[in-house]
Amino acid sequence: xxxxxxxxxxxxxxxxxxxxxxxxxxxxxxxxxxxxxxxxxxxxxxxxxxxxxxxxxxxxxxxxxxxxxxxxxxxxxxxxxxxxxxxxxxxxxxxxxxxxxxxxxxxxxxxxxxxxxxxxxxxxxxxxxxxxxxxxxxxxxxxxxxxxxxxxxxxxxxxxxxxxxxxxxxxxxxxxxxxxxxxxxxxxxxxxxxxxxxxxxxxxxxxxxxxxxxxxxxxxxxxxxxxxxxxxxxxxxxxxxxxxxxxxxxxxxxxxxxxxxxxxxxxx
Amino acid sequence: xxxxxxxxxxxxxxxxxxxxxxxxxxxxxxxxxxxxxxxxxxxxxxxxxxxxxxxxxxxxxxxxxxxxxxxxxxxxxxxxxxxxxxxxxxxxxxxxxxxxxxxxxxxxxxxxxxxxxxxxxxxxxxxxxxxxxxxxxxxxxxxxxxxxxxxxxxxxxxxxxxxxxxxxxxxxxxxxxxxxxxxxxxxxxxxxxxxxxxxxxxxxxxxxxxxxxxxxxxxxxxxxxxxxxxxxxxxxxxxxxxxxxxxxxxxxxxxxxxxxxxxxxxxx
Numbered sequence: 001x002x003x004x005x006x007x008x009x010x011x012x013x014x015x016x017x018x019x020x021x022x023x024x025x026x027x028x029x030x031x032x033x034x035x036x037x038x039x040x041x042x043x044x045x046x047x048x049x050x051x052x053x054x055x056x057x058x059x060x061x062x063x064x065x066x067x068x069x070x071x072x073x074x075x076x077x078x079x080x081x082x083x084x085x086x087x088x089x090x091x092x093x094x095x096x097x098x099x100x101x102x103x104x105x106x107x108x109x110x111x112x113x114x115x116x117x118x119x120x121x122x123x124x125x126x127x128x129x130x131x132x133x134x135x136x137x138x139x140x141x142x143x144x145x146x147x148x149x150x151x152x153x154x155x156x157x158x159x160x161x162x163x164x165x166x167x168x169x170x171x172x173x174x175x176x177x178x179x180x181x182x183x184x185x186x187x188x189x190x191x192x193x194x195x196x197x198x199x200x201x202x203x204x205x206x207x208x209x210x211x212x213x214x215x216x217x218x219x220x221x222x223x224x225x226x227x228x229x230x231x232x233x234x235x236x237x238x239x240x241x242x243x244x245x246x247x248x249x250x251x252x253x254x255x256x257x258x259x260x261x262x263x264x265x266x267x268x
Numbered sequence: 269x270x271x272x273x274x275x276x277x278x279x280x281x282x283x284x285x286x287x288x289x290x291x292x293x294x295x296x297x298x299x300x301x302x303x304x305x306x307x308x309x310x311x312x313x314x315x316x317x318x319x320x321x322x323x324x325x326x327x328x329x330x331x332x333x334x335x336x337x338x339x340x341x342x343x344x345x346x347x348x349x350x351x352x353x354x355x356x357x358x359x360x361x362x363x364x365x366x367x368x369x370x371x372x373x374x375x376x377x378x379x380x381x382x383x384x385x386x387x388x389x390x391x392x393x394x395x396x397x398x399x400x401x402x403x404x405x406x407x408x409x410x411x412x413x414x415x416x417x418x419x420x421x422x423x424x425x426x427x428x429x430x431x432x433x434x435x436x437x438x439x440x441x442x443x444x445x446x447x448x449x450x451x452x453x454x455x456x457x458x459x460x461x462x463x464x465x466x467x468x469x470x471x472x473x474x475x476x477x478x479x480x481x482x483x484x485x486x487x488x489x490x491x492x493x494x495x496x497x498x499x500x501x502x503x504x505x506x507x508x509x510x511x512x513x514x515x516x517x518x519x520x521x522x523x524x525x526x527x528x529x530x531x532x533x534x535x536x
Contacts, residue, residue, distance in 0.1 A: 002368075011526040013435075017285040021336060021379035022360055025372035037526045064367065068289060084367045092290055092354055099332065099352045100270075104293035111289035112522040120520060127427050131399070159395050162430060166521075167281075252388060253434075254380040258279040258305045 003032045003055035003063040007048060007078070009070060010109025012037035018088050019066030032059075040108060045074045049081040056082045070106045119169060126165035126172070133173035134158055139190035145173040147260060148194055150187075150238065151201035152177045152230040153221075154211045156248040156256060160201070163253045168261060182233040185240065192241075199260055200238035200245040205231045207249050271300045271323035271331040275316060275346070277338060278377025280305035286356050287334030300327075307337075308376065313345040320349045338374045387437060394433035394440070401441035402426055407458035413441040415528060416462055418455075418506065419469035420445045420498040421489075422479045424516040424524060428469070431521045436529060450501040453508065460509075467528055468506035468513040473499045475517050 004023065006016040012035060023031060032055070039048055055063045062082050068089045069075045078085050093104055114120045126146075133141050135158070142148055147170055149157045157174035164172040175191055191198070203211075205228040212222035220226055238245050246259050272291065274284040280303060291299060300323070307313055323331045330350050336357045337343045346353050361372055382388045394414075401409050403426070410416055415438055417425045425442035432440040443459055459466070471479075473496040480490035488494055506513050514527050 011522050013522055013526065014285050014289040017282050017379075018356065021282040022357065022364055024378035025338075025357075025361065025374070026364070026368055026370050027373055027378065029368060029370060035529060037530055064364075070293075084363070086360055086363065088286065088356075088360075089290065089293075091359060092356075093293065095352070095354065096290055096294070096332075100294055100297060102294050102297060105295055106293070109523070110292035110295065111285075112520055112526075114518065114520050124427055124521070127430060131402075131426070131430075134399075158399070159392055159434070162395060162399075162434060166427070166430060166434060250382065252380055252382050253392070254279050254281055255377070258281065258380075261303065262305055 001030055001032055001059050002061045003034060003052075003059060005034045005036055005048070005052065005055075005063060005065045005083075007036045007039050007065060007067045007069070008108070009040040009068075009074065010037065011112045012068075013112055015066045015068045015088065018068075019064075019086070022066075022086075039069075039074065040071075042073060042077060045077040049077060052081045052083045070104075070108045123166060123169040126169045127162070129171040130161045130165035130173070134161065136173075136175040139175070139188055142173055142175075142190045142194045142197070144171060145194065145197055146171040147173070147199060147264065148191065148197045149174040149199055149201055149260075150177055150191070150234075150243065151203075151248075152208075152234045154208060154215070155201040155203045155234075156251075156253065157201055159253045160248075160256045160260070163257045164260060167254075167257065170261075177230075177234045177237065179233075182237060185237065187237070187241065195241075195243075198241075198243045199263060200234070200243045201248050201256070202231060202235055202238070202245050203247065204249040269298055269300055269327050270329045271302060271320075271327060273302045273304055273316070273320065273323075273331060273333045273351075275304045275307050275333060275335045275337070276376070277308040277336075277342065278306065279380045280336075281380055283334045283336045283356065286336075287332075287354070290334075290354075307342065308339075310341060310345060313342045317345060317349040320351045324350045338372075338376045391434060391437040394437045395430070397439040398429045398433035398441070402429065404441075404443040407443070407456055410441055410443075410458045410462045410465070412439060413462065413465055414439040415441070415467060415532065416459065416465045417442040417467055417469055417528075418445055418459070418502075418511065419471075419516075420476075420502045422476060422483070423469040423471045423502075424519075424521065425469055427521045428516075428524045428528070431525045432528060435522075435525065438529075445498075445502045445505065447501075450505060453505065455505070455509065463509075463511075466509075466511045467531060468502070468511045469516050469524070470499060470503055470506070470513050471515065472517040 006019050008015045065083045065085045067087050161172035161174050164170040208227040209224040274287050276283045333351045333353045335355050429440035429442050432438040476495040477492040
């Protein structure tokens with residue numbers, strides 16, 4: 001076991017994203033992951049180096065530290081630690097500075113701070129919109145949505161809507177496909193008049209069966225038979241209406257969301 | 269104006285996080301940002317290079333491409349483009365491989381795929397929990413929460429709860445502080461018996477006033493006077509009960525969430 005630290009002078013979310021991505025290339029290894037945001041004083045940097053040393057003692061291998069530090073002195077302290085220090089800002093900042101011909105501000109925490117109030121407000125508004133337009137509760141609001149996800153119960157509509165809102169600032173609504181829709185072979189007017197915003201979600205019936213079983217064990221709703229019928233009916237109506245469909249069976253909400261963005265070729 | 273591309277063979281979220289972070293150091297410059305996930309074939313890589321060339325023509329400066337590509341051939345195509353190509357995986361992979369003594373899998377899309385079903389399920393469960401425990405609707409569920417955010421209306425409890433759940437897999441509930449609590453100078457038993465999970469949120473009254481005004485313009489609820497009273501009463505009860513407090517006035521939900529994680533020293 002090796003300890004990995006994600007460190008930063010502010011939230012540490014960038015160091016974490018990049019570090020986790022790199023580590024995911026070494027799936028056979030196990031890591032102890034330590035998230036250390038706000039290492040923004042020399043005292044904190046020195047305490048971190050102590051902790052790095054202790055982790056080295058404990059596991060017998062030197063830890064890896066993924067950092068995005070802007071302060072030269074703090075970086076020097078970390079470099080002195082008994083670790084492999086992978087500094088992600090420092091590596092690229094010189095190249096970028098040369099290309100752009102502008103000095104970096106060296107202010108920490110800019111990437112997750114509210115530096116562009118407009119785009120931040122947009123994300124929060126999108127999240128509020130997604131929360132109050134979950135599960136098709138207010139179809140009249142579909143006119144104000146950027147995207148409307150359609151699918152039978154438990155295909156991933158809700159978490160995907162939340163992610164689209166929180167990360168991409170998309171006003172995501174969702175509408176559950178039900179037997180009523182299948183019988184009518186048609187969707188409500190509020191859905192249809194927003195045809196260009198629609199994305200369908202589907203899922204393998206076996207997977208849907210397992211997900212629904214956790215929710216309502218032993219019910220008709222959760223039975224494999226019902227799941228097969230629902231998925232088939234859902235796919236049929238989506239195909240009839242020419243709505244693009246994403247299969248969520250083995251995809252994370254991040255993956256589904258980025259496919260949605262790909263469909264719309266729209267961002268930010 | 270310069271065009272910036274965030275590209276990847278899969279979701280592109282890592283390239284985006286790192287690229288946006290680096291760019292945030294050059295706040296005085298304006299960029300056109302293009303998000304290009306799923307550049308996972310040579311044909312798509314070549315089409316991207318075309319697009320890069322067109323952006324160069326349009327703006328007269330070569331674009332910057334932030335990438336996390338694993339395929340040697342795709343990377344070679346991008347390197348041939350008329351751009352500054354900042355390849356973030358390639359830069360660090362050799363160092364990591366040497367340190368770990370294991371070859372990277374070179375499978376793309378591992379970082380946002382469901383590679384660890386346990387931790388993915390935990391995040392989705394946490395999100396469902398956060399959504400059904402918003403605004404203190406089911407205090408009996410506080411026993412199952414990892415964190416309970418307290419604050420008067422519109423201090424950022426809901427979006428922070430969603431972010432804590434979706435990003436960190438924390439089962440975040442929240443409880444709105446109201447006049448009833450202030451009059452009793454006490455919080456409900458369901459809150460108090462989970463004292464170790466509590467984090468208070470506060471905000472500058474002027475900012476709260478502006479936020480509430482957007483929601484209910486001209487109301488007593490939104491008046492500066494009421495906002496001042498609410499914030500003061502909220503801070504008083506939080507102090508009385510010894511609950512740690514975060515000021516959300518100028519913080520993004522990412523920043524508030526990472527402060528919450530810092531308080532609990534808990535992660536993943």
